[in-house]
Amino acid sequence: MTTQSLETSRSYSQQQKLKVFLLLGGLALACIASLVLALLTGSIKVTVGELWQLIQFQLGLSDQPANTLSATVVTELRLPRALSALVVGAELALAGCLMQVLLRNPLADPYVLGVSGGAAVGALLSIMAGLGSFWVSGSAFVGALTNLLLVFGLSHASGVWSPSRLLLTGVVTAAGWGAIISFMLSIGEDNQLRGMLFWLMGDLSRASLPGWHGLFLLMSLALSALLARPLNMMLRGELQAKALGVAVYPLQITLYLLASVLTASAVTQAGSVGFLGLVVPHILRLSIGSDHRLLLPATALAGACLLLLADTLARTLIAPQQLPVGVITAFIGVPVFLWVLQKSNRGTV
Amino acid sequence: MNPSHRTIRTALLTLVIAMGLQLSFQTPAEAGAIQVVDDQNQTLTLPQPAKRIISLAPSVTELLYSAGAGDKVVAVVQYSDFPEAAKALPRVGGYTQLDIERILSLQPDLVIGWQSGNQPEALDKLRQLGIPVYITETRFLEQIPDTLERFGQMADTFETAARAANQFRSTLDQLKNQYQDKNTVKVFYQVWSQPLITINKQNLINQVIEACGGQNVFAELNTIAPRIDVEAVLKANPDAIVASGMGVERPEWLDEWLKWPSINAVKNDQLHFIPPGHIQRQTVRVLLGAERLCRQLDQTRTLMADSVDQQGSAQ
Amino acid sequence: MTQSIEPKTLLACQDLTVSIGGKTLCQNWQLKLRPGEIWGILGGNGAGKTTLLHTLAGLREADQGEVLLLDKPLQQLKNRQRAQQLGFLLQDDSTAFPATVLETALQGRHPHMGLFSWESAEDETIAMAALEQVGLSDYCQRNIDQLSGGERQRLKIATLMVQQPKVWLLDEPANHLDLHHQVSLLEQLIGSVKDQSGTLLMSLHDLNLAQRFCDKLILLFPTDENGKGPEMGDKGELLTEEKLQRLYQHPIRRLETDAGPVFIPA
Numbered sequence: 063m064t065t066q067s068l069e070t071s072r073s074y075s076q077q078q079k080l081k082v083f084l085l086l087g088g089l090a091l092a093c094i095a096s097l098v099l100a101l102l103t104g105s106i107k108v109t110v111g112e113l114w115q116l117i118q119f120q121l122g123l124s125d126q127p128a129n130t131l132s133a134t135v136v137t138e139l140r141l142p143r144a145l146s147a148l149v150v151g152a153e154l155a156l157a158g159c160l161m162q163v164l165l166r167n168p169l170a171d172p173y174v175l176g177v178s179g180g181a182a183v184g185a186l187l188s189i190m191a192g193l194g195s196f197w198v199s200g201s202a203f204v205g206a207l208t209n210l211l212l213v214f215g216l217s218h219a220s221g222v223w224s225p226s227r228l229l230l231t232g233v234v235t236a237a238g239w240g241a242i243i244s245f246m247l248s249i250g251e252d253n254q255l256r257g258m259l260f261w262l263m264g265d266l267s268r269a270s271l272p273g274w275h276g277l278f279l280l281m282s283l284a285l286s287a288l289l290a291r292p293l294n295m296m297l298r299g300e301l302q303a304k305a306l307g308v309a310v311y312p313l314q315i316t317l318y319l320l321a322s323v324l325t326a327s328a329v330t331q332a333g334s335v336g337f338l339g340l341v342v343p344h345i346l347r348l349s350i351g352s353d354h355r356l357l358l359p360a361t362a363l364a365g366a367c368l369l370l371l372a373d374t375l376a377r378t379l380i381a382p383q384q385l386p387v388g389v390i391t392a393f394i395g396v397p398v399f400l401w402v403l404q405k406s407n408r409g410t411v
Numbered sequence: 412m413n414p415s416h417r418t419i420r421t422a423l424l425t426l427v428i429a430m431g432l433q434l435s436f437q438t439p440a441e442a443g444a445i446q447v448v449d450d451q452n453q454t455l456t457l458p459q460p461a462k463r464i465i466s467l468a469p470s471v472t473e474l475l476y477s478a479g480a481g482d483k484v485v486a487v488v489q490y491s492d493f494p495e496a497a498k499a500l501p502r503v504g505g506y507t508q509l510d511i512e513r514i515l516s517l518q519p520d521l522v523i524g525w526q527s528g529n530q531p532e533a534l535d536k537l538r539q540l541g542i543p544v545y546i547t548e549t550r551f552l553e554q555i556p557d558t559l560e561r562f563g564q565m566a567d568t569f570e571t572a573a574r575a576a577n578q579f580r581s582t583l584d585q586l587k588n589q590y591q592d593k594n595t596v597k598v599f600y601q602v603w604s605q606p607l608i609t610i611n612k613q614n615l616i617n618q619v620i621e622a623c624g625g626q627n628v629f630a631e632l633n634t635i636a637p638r639i640d641v642e643a644v645l646k647a648n649p650d651a652i653v654a655s656g657m658g659v660e661r662p663e664w665l666d667e668w669l670k671w672p673s674i675n676a677v678k679n680d681q682l683h684f685i686p687p688g689h690i691q692r693q694t695v696r697v698l699l700g701a702e703r704l705c706r707q708l709d710q711t712r713t714l715m716a717d718s719v720d721q722q723g724s725a726q
Numbered sequence: 727m728t729q730s731i732e733p734k735t736l737l738a739c740q741d742l743t744v745s746i747g748g749k750t751l752c753q754n755w756q757l758k759l760r761p762g763e764i765w766g767i768l769g770g771n772g773a774g775k776t777t778l779l780h781t782l783a784g785l786r787e788a789d790q791g792e793v794l795l796l797d798k799p800l801q802q803l804k805n806r807q808r809a810q811q812l813g814f815l816l817q818d819d820s821t822a823f824p825a826t827v828l829e830t831a832l833q834g835r836h837p838h839m840g841l842f843s844w845e846s847a848e849d850e851t852i853a854m855a856a857l858e859q860v861g862l863s864d865y866c867q868r869n870i871d872q873l874s875g876g877e878r879q880r881l882k883i884a885t886l887m888v889q890q891p892k893v894w895l896l897d898e899p900a901n902h903l904d905l906h907h908q909v910s911l912l913e914q915l916i917g918s919v920k921d922q923s924g925t926l927l928m929s930l931h932d933l934n935l936a937q938r939f940c941d942k943l944i945l946l947f948p949t950d951e952n953g954k955g956p957e958m959g960d961k962g963e964l965l966t967e968e969k970l971q972r973l974y975q976h977p978i979r980r981l982e983t984d985a986g987p988v989f990i991p992a
Binding site for chain 3 (some may be wrong): 075078079162163166168287288291292294295297298299301302304305306307308309310347348351352353355
Binding site for chain 2 (some may be wrong): 104105106130131135138139192194195248251252253254256257260265268377381383384
């Protein structure tokens, strides 16, 4: 035993706390920077001065309203979309992270248990019935909840319950939804097809102010802070966690419900935006380790930031034409993930 | 499927192939033979006028009826809803998913396909099975009367077809003479709301807009049906917004533009609706849409002139 | 550790019946682990050593009867309360997700920490001391999947030491360990168990380790039609050629040497 290693280890908890502070602070700043960028870019030119004027006016610091068109564009179009992107990104990344621990499978993503499939069937039914966007979102949410109950019930049906059973049930249910979606796409009318495919690809252009979704995200973050240390125990296996005093079954149920409802909320707002929920937790696991007290909030912030950046690129890269945001998340996420994986000395994912 | 069915189907297939082979041995010079060139520049020879035609696109069905060949159509694809008579015809699947066996069993002597709608493999398959396949692809308004005439040739209803074609040409010319060179109106054509989709200059609708003296604000984009965002429309600031939606009714989403009074079209209440059947299908009815659009844009033009006058008089 | 109110029994079984896959391991069993006692479980493959240990640790439900931890039924204790008094060394572990050696050892503090609290400097001292005891203190920032099988086993033992339980249940602690570590680690473990007036029960494959370290033994004989199954008692009574032969279904020789009896398969 050398004195050096004792010293480095002595500062472990201070190190951790410093890491938390720096990392979360840095990510929060990145989110704010992305938000400003998102508010400034688009077809209509909005200058930093105009934005500043608008912020001052909105905060009641100034009586001088900004240029009306840029002001409306920022408050009516860009801000709701940007806030939605933040909320959806955070929800998906958080749900992915929780799902990976629940299923003890690094390949798990928020959609693996069929939540998005159920939501898609709900949304597509509404689109086929020619209903408005309120109904489309509503039925997407109902579809997601249906899946939640269905998978939960089926995986409990035989009395024996395990994450691998849950995973199998979920994957097969998701495949079932997939078949229904294909069927609906094959009988859909041309004009409806466009809306249906668009929904399936995931997009934020129809998003409005996140409202209760945002509130739900904050509540989930608070709850996940409670779950963080037991989740660390779960990484070493269910029995080990139980031996160390974790109430494993209640924790698994909580994880399942939380991850599913987070996904449902995200999908309801933006359709199935892919990739984010798989890659963001991994990038962070590889770069900061698996302490969920740090990982969960960091994942949420990084997911929020990444989706907002991706969405800003999606709507401006070849403007006025729009790209599906999922394409951009993959374009950013894949190289970043591979780079982190190459650099990582933490080995196994 | 029971064995006897399979035998029957095999026998039928052989029969059809044999018929195809027989066809290909006949020389074009033979009396009564008809030769036409389709939109893919392929020469098609029919030994005699077609009597059993299958249409593989809703627009083709409509053009066949306009060409006077309606009573020779034995089957159509889904969504062939015009004219009324077409609705009663047997279906051979959707245009992207054709039921080849059903087509064979109806023993057509001519199948008319649609290049950008049908799967090329399916059309090739039909050709291999010896069925004459004519392929349409309408890129210009002027192609519509030409296609009518060729349909008339193939179905031996040339007189009716030529009459319809000439009427189309003269109406189109008349519209162009009346409106094409008037003051330009900036038009945003909205195909759909979620996602927000418009058209570029390659689209037939663009030609209708230009014939009416309008200018499509997104004509220069790269794809034929580009997805855009609301901001792009705000920036383009069109004088008129034209939408079709899905059915015969004005889509509700057209009124969502009312939130944006900075757009000239909204300010002057120039949100126009044209039923999709009158403008999105490449058929004779496109003239109905064209006439309507020309009137609508002319109304916009008048309003614009008025407001310019007002501004002028105010100064 | 003060000796003021020393409980007479740390872990007890009352009328315990455990079965797995239709096979009864024990029927209406009574067992008492008292402070300072070191117990061993011996039995062939599939005899049910792990199942029995899991039941005693509350990781698995008993068919009948109950297990008492410090006189309280296990079923009535919260997971956390149980883990403060009872530690368990599992046979296998998982490294599906990355973690460092120190992070893993610190997990032993979990049952002693509040919901929101972070590991204190004291927790760290405990963890570092345990890592030092198992000879892993130089590796504390290393990722666990870079450890060898033996090092990982030592890390698991360190985590258990960090947990500081009263009752130690170990499923094959000698697994993956070389000769030196088998002896020195068990010596240290047993030393600290005795220092804290705890008790230890471990399953072993090596009869010589059992002879060397255990005071009392459980021989997991299969339960016969008369309900007669496992035997327990002092090691002197149980470590006979006859009994061991019956236990392993293999002839075994007991040789008396200067260093005490030695067992070899014949």
